[in-house]
Amino acid sequence: MKIHIHKQSTIPIYLQISNQIAQRIHSGLLLENEQLPSLRMLADELSISVLTIRKAYKWLEKTGYVWVKPGKGVFVLKKTNRAQQKKDSSNNWQQTLGINVVRSQYLMNKESVTYNFSKAVVYPRLLPNKFLAEETQKLLKEDASILTTYGSVQGDEELRIEISKHLFEFQKIRSTHENIIITSGVQQGIDLVAQAVLKPGDSVIVESPCYGGALDIFINKGIHIIPIEMDNEGIRSDLIEDVFHKFNPKLLYVNPSFQNPTGVSMSSDRRKELVELAERYNFFILEDDSFGDIYFEQSVRQPPIKYYDRDHHVIYIKGFSKTLAPGIRIAAMLAYGPIFDWLLAVKASMDVGSPLLTQKVILPFLRTDRMRNHVEKLRIALQLRRDRSVDILSTETNRLQFQIPNGGFNLWLSINKPKIDIFDLLKKANEKDISFLPGVACYNNKTNEPSFRISYSLVSEDELSIGLVELCKIINQY
């Protein structure tokens, strides 16, 4: 269990532990009736005395989060029983406030493991560090004031002009720089659209499974989520019509190309159908095109949904974190119509605009044909990683089911036999310094799901092989 102990903190350590476990119970990361680690086990893991752990568990019992089954262990109490018991006592004023129950994919994994398959981030050595660093140095030498001037809320005009050209070259999308807003990564872009379009209680349609970071945003805002299942062509548009009559959703969030987490790429027919549905029922489509550039064959390349948009139903977002520079957090959002000004107003209230420096960093790269050449190489490197992953995962074990993705960073795996608790698998993997993303992170409505996501993008090639072989071994031991 990932628990942070702050030894310098003025909060007693037992309370730090019990608070963090209570939060996991709140957010559903620890399930009803799930057993907590034994006193001894948790004490060892945290290098803390058994007495302190006992005190933490006592507190959890007293405040109604857990119950003790004599001779068996400590278990998470059912919600219905919990509410009753909790009223009685709580010795921490913050807990009594009922702090917003936040679901967070981020809390599901440790930040640093060697064999990190849990993050869809690209291996730093595959990126043009050196060029970007040199250009940035030149830039600062010429004009130091970019450090000390506010950028505009909408984003640097030079960068928007360059991105507008880039979108045409790479995605066939015609745009004007006036309709582009620079956001701090795709994550902020989704948050921005959620705030501009949706009120608590409003409905959003998502793919099932869906990118977990988007679910976090919608759930934390009290948005009603309508998951629609996918087939080989992407989200099943035939199921959408029905949902409209029932819930009148204002937004559909999709990740059409090499979807995160499944890797599925939406057919062009499906893309057109979504636009037609949006026109018929008047809703926005938020098209998250994080992976569109990472196709492994020309034949699977697709124009984005935005390409088919006629009446401003599609809000398109393209990040540069996946292909160019994760650390600088830059994405571009394209929107038309009254929604544009609202997005701008929300962006102003979020952070008064993204930093100017980081926007300037990627400008020289986009201006030249370096971007084209770089992405070309990146595709090849990632395809090799996909091939290697597929090879290992299908030869080292026969227990995994998966589809081979034609692009992107991710493999979506499931284990049907034997029945394995994925969180138990994660725990065993963590012990071997391996991480992956449990499938439940990609659903709003499941607490148990025999799937998980492997990102083959972040580690070195050697680490990829060693880590995956080791993971297969762990799976075979069940």
Place this chain on the structure above:
Amino acid sequence: MKIHIHKQSTIPIYLQISNQIAQRIHSGLLLENEQLPSLRMLADELSISVLTIRKAYKWLEKTGYVWVKPGKGVFVLKKTNRAQQKKDSSNNWQQTLGINVVRSQYLMNKESVTYNFSKAVVYPRLLPNKFLAEETQKLLKEDASILTTYGSVQGDEELRIEISKHLFEFQKIRSTHENIIITSGVQQGIDLVAQAVLKPGDSVIVESPCYGGALDIFINKGIHIIPIEMDNEGIRSDLIEDVFHKFNPKLLYVNPSFQNPTGVSMSSDRRKELVELAERYNFFILEDDSFGDIYFEQSVRQPPIKYYDRDHHVIYIKGFSKTLAPGIRIAAMLAYGPIFDWLLAVKASMDVGSPLLTQKVILPFLRTDRMRNHVEKLRIALQLRRDRSVDILSTETNRLQFQIPNGGFNLWLSINKPKIDIFDLLKKANEKDISFLPGVACYNNKTNEPSFRISYSLVSEDELSIGLVELCKIINQY
């Protein structure tokens, strides 16, 4: 009226105009019964044919936003009448969605005017551009990977350690770097706390008047706002108790030192009282300490509210935009208790962490004693600007009432005689390339308010003098 025309857009120009006017009516920037500019006037201002403006006004009339008083002009329709008429027809599907009504201080002013008194931002030449740029160049030379690695969600550890020391040296606050989260400016910090602590319908107490950017956040999230008036010692704590019995607010947002917009500095007794109230009624205090370092005399320097905090009621946020580098958007938030992990989870869902590069930029400056020397000089420069402003505003006109602030960037002015419509004054000022912040931006519940805010920080000293003299002339012409 600030209207953007995108000539390349596929939206007809008349619709662009009518949509933007409709948004202003929605958000209360255009008041009920307010007269719109004449056809000719708006046509000239936008360099567009009168026919197009007529078409835009026709659309606004048809969709129930305005009515035409024959021989007099076009006026904003009352809300009650508006709702009825609007149902009938709307030819823009986005409008029919009822996009979230967003209040935005940002929409109130043009981005670029010469005599910009509307932004509380520091004049770039007063900032250590050159040093920061040189250090950043060194940094990039040594380690290009900071461009291409994700920083941690919590923020760069080196920076957090340095900030922890800085907070002790500058604010007497003891902290550990484990309890600091780096945010993209104070604005994002306020958004973060609002999301972690408040649900729509929850209540927040604010100073009246209050920093408008904070009001934007709370209002857009559907938070119930309880404005409490201020006296010379800051927010009137004697009025808070009563409010608690009625609304049970979870958060108090204050800007205790050289408050934005009034410049008032909270007494130490008042600071202690707030902590006692928070302990008695169990609420969080979000202390926005944007201006605490900019005191003009040692005697008015105060330790922050956080200094008196005993049981983790105060969430403290300190930005580096006001003193060091606005363009890089870095602030530090200090929080203890269970709320800390929730803040971290929300930060992850907002943007997966602030860019690493911009965090590294200010590190060398904080590490040396440059920060102390720089802020010392900044205080002197800003004090001179305050003195000059006070001098001009009290000699060039006798119509302005204001208190002289002992620190910060802002002067809060009001005009009681003659009765002047501040938006009319702003329009006349804009014509002379001058901007300021209308007082209504700092209230959640006023549409008419004879006050406005002048920031003396952003322009050059010459521009400060010329612009303020000109503004006084305009005021004298009423």
